Amino acid sequence: MTVEIAINNEKPTQALSDDLYYEPQGNEIQMFEHAYRHQLPVLIKGPTGCGKTRFIAAMAERLGRPLYTVSCHDDLTASDLVGRHLIGPDGTYWQDGPLTRAVREGGICYLDEVVEARKDTTVVLHPLADDRRILPIERTGEYLEAAPGFMLVVSYNPGYQNLIKGMKPSTRQRFMAMSFDYPKPEVEAKIVRRESQCSDDVAQQLVTLATALRNLKDHDLEEAASTRLLIYAAKLITGGIGKRQACYAAMAEPLSDDDATVVALKNVIDACVK
Numbered sequence: 001m002t003v004e005i006a007i008n009n010e011k012p013t014q015a016l017s018d019d020l021y022y023e024p025q026g027n028e029i030q031m032f033e034h035a036y037r038h039q040l041p042v043l044i045k046g047p048t049g050c051g052k053t054r055f056i057a058a059m060a061e062r063l064g065r066p067l068y069t070v071s072c073h074d075d076l077t078a079s080d081l082v083g084r085h086l087i088g089p090d091g092t093y094w095q096d097g098p099l100t101r102a103v104r105e106g107g108i109c110y111l112d113e114v115v116e117a118r119k120d121t122t123v124v125l126h127p128l129a130d131d132r133r134i135l136p137i138e139r140t141g142e143y144l145e146a147a148p149g150f151m152l153v154v155s156y157n158p159g160y161q162n163l164i165k166g167m168k169p170s171t172r173q174r175f176m177a178m179s180f181d182y183p184k185p186e187v188e189a190k191i192v193r194r195e196s197q198c199s200d201d202v203a204q205q206l207v208t209l210a211t212a213l214r215n216l217k218d219h220d221l222e223e224a225a226s227t228r229l230l231i232y233a234a235k236l237i238t239g240g241i242g243k244r245q246a247c248y249a250a251m252a253e254p255l256s257d258d259d260a261t262v263v264a265l266k267n268v269i270d271a272c273v274k
């Protein structure tokens with residue numbers, strides 16, 4: 001059972017399919033299962049679009065835990081995570097936030113791009129992320145002990161901007177950490193094929209192209225071409241768009257606003273895509 005919930009929404013926003021596909025890159029499934037068994041919080045580092053969110057969704061399904069996902073941003077407050085009093089027809093009532101729901105139900109709370117959240121917001125995680133496993137809720141006077149299945153998972157992309165923001169050492173030292181990267185070419189081709197229903201040949205060409213784009217060091221690219229973008233390109237191709245046009249739209253334009261850089265990316269596409 002996996003449920004994705006948006007903060008400030010009373011109802012789950014999206015139920016994930018029961019046959020969620022995840023292609024392992026190494027021993028991450030075993031590591032995550034160990035963390036779950038030993039009630040350790042997990043930090044996942046890796047570039048955007050490399051499979052972090054899919055991994056957590058697949059693990060929640062595998063472990064049979066409800067999943068509460070929060071995309072962090074700099075206006076996120078502790079109340080967005082923990083809950084707040086709302087006004088209804090019968091007066092005020094308390095509504096749990098996604099973190100509190102996961103704590104009560106023994107679910108997985110996944111904070112995506114946790115470095116985007118202000119540090120005074122992430123402090124609320126501290127007593128949950130060590131062996132106390134408690135969530136004090138000031139507003140209701142509750143002192144919640146996490147149900148046995150509760151697991152806290154955070155992720156971030158350690159790109160150069162985030163190195164400045166970083167995570168407070170006192171926060172990060174509470175997590176077991178795993179590093180993710182783009183999958184190996186043969187694994188990535190399999191993922192692209194499976195996710196887009198494209199041919200072997202298209203998947204192969206796109207992965208070769210992605211490798212060439214990721215090796216472009218002399219351009220000021222904030223992000224490399226992600227697995228997600230490869231899948232977009234493959235879907236466009238499967239839908240009937242020409243290969244180069246699909247790659248321009250999915251793998252050149254999204255990566256930069258700088259004209260010279262986009263031209264350089266298109267040149268690589270022209271060289272790799274026949």
Ligand code: ADP
Binds near residue numbers: 183
């Ligand atoms: P992140 O959370 O790292 O930004 P996602 O988990 O959203 O990235 O991955 C982007 C997309 O790439 C997913 O929706 C999925 O289609 C695909 N993907 C990436 N890695 C894998 C994998 N190992 N197995 C299956 N699909 C994957």
